[in-house]
Amino acid sequence: MANGGTESELKIAVVGAGNVGAAAAAVMASRDLGRIWLYDVAEDLAEGKAMDINHASPFFHHDARVTGTGSPEDLTGADVIVITAGAPRRAGMTRADLLGQNAAVCDAVDAEILSGCPGAKVLIVTNPVDALTTYLNDRRPEMTVFGLGCTLDTARFRFLLAEAAGASVDAVNALVIGAHNDHMIPLIDRATIGGLPARELLSGAQIAHVVEETRRAGHRIVSKLKDRGSFYAAAHCVAAIVASLAANRGHVFPVSAPAEGAYGHDGVALALPCRIGAAGPGDVLPLDLTPNESAALALCAADVRQTLREVEHLCG
Secondary structure, eight states, X not given: OTTOOOGGGOEEXXXXXXXXXXXXXXXXXXXXXXXXXXXXXXXXXXXXXXXXXXXXXXXXXXXXXXXXXXXXXXXXXXXXXXXXXXXXXXXXXXXXXXXXXXXXXXXXXHHHTGGGOTTOEXXXXXXXXXXXXXXXXXXXXXXXXXXXXXXXXXXXHHHHHHHHHTOOGGGEEOOEEXXXXXXXEEOXXXXXXXXXXXXXXXXXXXXXXXXXHHHHHHHHHHHHHSSOOOOHHHHXXXXXXXXXXXXXXXXXXXXXXXXXXXXXXXXXXXXXXXXXXXXXXXXXXXXXXXXXXXHHHHHHHHHHHHHHHHHHHHHO
């Protein structure tokens, strides 16, 4: 931890008090992960949402508090910065369009907040998360910058496998890697249910349905909510990652992190399994990928690079 404190003293800054940011702050407060600051440029928004979260504290069985603010100076010295601010993807918007808008948000966060938190671990939740992680890493190579990656997709994959098998989600171990987009790679051949291979318990049709539903889950939720995406599950993913970082637990998540040669890729952030400890993501863990999985991962890397090139072209 940047300031050398205990878990209860961790200073956590959540940038963006929209649905994802506020829900993440609420879940982290309920778990007493540290001193939480909720920031937003919209006047009074963060303060109002922090008040609402704090009014639930009698049910937390501890005295954690969230402080709402519109002042970047209040975030100075943060140990962990969670970036949720940015525009959601809407119908007809390409990933390059979205990256163009949200890269500008990251530039503002960089200029106004990151300079005051040189030792912070920066977790990007804003989409397109893999491209934004690459973008901000290029601008802040001295900082620990990583993204939510396929952590949310993995949670969805586990839920859908459990539902298909009629089993508890606690019995399911599964992983999604690659990128948080339509090219994500649900590793079905490694998924287990109660310790048994998922392929031995589910039919081919069931497996195909689970894989497709995992890839389409985000789109399906947006189609129902119209002008926003999912946020409850994402908030719990954020809290789980921050908890592992705060307590140096070393839990494994498929976060967006610079590949640095892993699986033959470099110069781009991909969603790959990493242990999360006090220093942030550790080295990428090795997986014995099949030729098809390796080809799919290469497609993910190419897609992230292409999105970045398109933005560079648009910005001229």
